[in-house]
Amino acid sequence: MARVLLKNVTKKFGDVIAVRRLNLEIKDGEFMVLLGPSGCGKSTTLRMIAGLETPTEGEIWIGDQLVNEIDPTKRNTAMVFQSYALYPHMTVFGNIEFPLRMTGAPKQERAKKVKEVAEFLGISELLNRKPSELSGGQQQRVALARALVREPEVFLLDEPLSNLDAKIRTQMRFELKKLLSYDLGITTIYVTHDQVEAMTMADRIAVMNKGVLQQVGTPNEIFYKPANTFVGTFVGSPPMNLIEGEIIVKDNKTLFNAGEFLLELPIEMEAREKVILGFRPQHVEVNKDAKEGFVKGKLLGIEKLGVESYGHIPYGNLEVVVQLPESMGTSVKEVHWKPRADRIYIFDAKTRELIYG
Amino acid sequence: MTPKEKELLIRRIWVVITYVVLLTFALVYLMPFIRSLIASFMTWAQASRYPPEWMPSPFTLENYQKLFRLELFPRWIRNTTLYAGLIVAGNIMFTSMAGYAFARLKFPGRDVLFSALLSLLMIPMFVTLVPNYIIIYKLGLIDNIFGLALLGLTNVSSIFLMRQYFMSLSTEIFEAARLDGCGPIKSFFYIALPLARPALGAVAVYQFLGSWNAFIGPLIFLRSPENFTLPVGLSFAFQRSMWTEYTPIIAGSLVASAPTIILFLVLNKYLIRGIVVTGGKG
Secondary structure, eight states, X not given: OOOEEEEEEEEEETTXXXXXXXXXXXXXXXXXXXXXXXXXXXHHHHHHHHTSSOOSEEEEEETTEEOTTSOGGGSOEEEEOTTOOOOTTSOHHHHHHHHHHHHTOOHHHHXXXXXXXXXXXXXXXXTTSOGGGSOHHHHHHHHHHHHHTTOOSEEEEESTTTTSOXXXXXXXXXXXXXXXXXXXXXXXXXXXXXXXXXXXXXXXXXXXXXXXXXXXXXXXXXXXXXXXXXXXXXXXXXXXXXXXXXXXXEXXXXXXXXXXXXXXXXXXXXXXXXXXXXXXXXXXXXXXXXXXXXXXXXXXXXXXXXXEEEEEEEETTEEEEEEEOGGGOSOOOEEEEEEOGGGOEEEETTTOBEEEO | OOHHHHHHHHHHHHHHHHHHHHHHHHHHHHHHHHHHHHHTTSOHHHHTOSSOOOSOSSOOOHXXXXXXXXXXXXXXXXXXXXXXXXHHHHHHHHHHHHHHHHHHOOOTTHHHHHHHHHHGGGXXXXXXXXXXXXXXXXXXXXXXXXXXXXXXXXXXXXXXHHHHHHHHSOHHHHXXXXXXXXXXXXXXXXXXXXXXXXXXHHHHHHHHHHHHSOOHHHHHHOOSGGGOOHHHHHHHHTBOSSOBOHHHHHHHHHHHHHHHHHHHHHHHHHHHHHHHHHTSOO
């Protein structure tokens, strides 16, 4: 078990900067998710920790050891790849046994450990099969077993669920979390672009974009205190509404002028030009009838997602998405809405950083 | 005629045309072989007649009998087998290593080196014949199967084929092996080599065919009849000072090509695999 520390880590591929001055600490036993869109540098970060890439600048520490110059074979990290990367010419037993064989462990001990870990993951009956004879979920488990069998200090997972179909993915999500955090308590770094995976599994999430770390925090912090508009829109579905405009103060009231509509904000703030108002579709009060402080809107369409339904309301080039109350039905054409006071975010339009919320 | 029937008819006509074209070409390519087969049962007098005759008369096994009366015939087969065996073994060993290095390892000058290697394909063998002869001569290995085999232990096309094959394997498997504790050498033996069986098969088949039928090399580097390989031996045995007795040579060539034909029939999927991997001739 070990903590992982990244100090000012930069990785360049030619002129392209994949990761820029990244500082991040993953605590001992923590489940850290690196979240971001493709090409944001999250996989590169993971590969640098594994030792498959060398950082251009900066330091990587695992435990008390600076590992920049240490060969990946000696870092005691294990990795599960997106494609699982099982050895196709070996049986499941051979695959799980392989890392132990490379350490030169005696044969009996190897067999014992393989059986233990296979039993632990419920794949004992598959030991004599070849990877090509397994389903995606089974291959996934074999890949996990191979990574776990040598008891690594740090466990690295690169989009391990993205090749599975939706139903197994949901099931494996919980199983993985249970296994790694509750049963083993192993330091885990998990890369994904799926915000639902991040929210459900992580102790803490590190959101990255274009090689730059945007925010680190617990799922709650990331969701309720997004540091900037990128985090606000990347996490949460449908994404946060962002409306450009200005704050004006009139008769001691704080108003947000979006151009298309004027909204009274139940907060105290100084007048300010060029801001972005942010609020989540779920954090909106919606009414059929007009009410004071509510904005009128014509519904363009309604998206039904089972219990929840979301209404799309156009204002010129802008579209606001709000969650409609279950009782409202789908025949409404016009609604009145207002963001909830405690869930309003104001971002600076230029830096796109949070200034209120 | 309904449009459907018309379409069916057009399709049938196309099939017929395709078959006629294919059969014509197949016949053109097969003709020398068929001619050899027939001629091997003719007397030399009949076989050399013009216009060519197609029915052996008299039908004779004399050519084959001449062949098996040759004292050195078994010895030549043994030499050829040894030569082909050495070439195949050498190629499997060295080209897999070289291909792996070019495909999977990072070292300075790798791509320049590989381009240089590929450019060797453009140099005709006759250019290097004399320098090679001098080298083998200085090593004291003229008239020696091992000396001859030394020149063919590795081969640019085979290296290329192996490299392409290793590049086609998933990178993640090698990265996983690296994290599992494999350095580049262990990962070659435990991962790359077992996965390369189809490509190794292709290399082996190509090299076997090439070395079994090789003529120029053995002709130049071997001197005494008892060291000859089959193709050189046959032409030696039936070449007179003023003329050549071709029919026993033809019979001998047919006997000699038997193993390659069998090999082709058994392993042609590897040959095709080799072509697919390199996107061209293997």
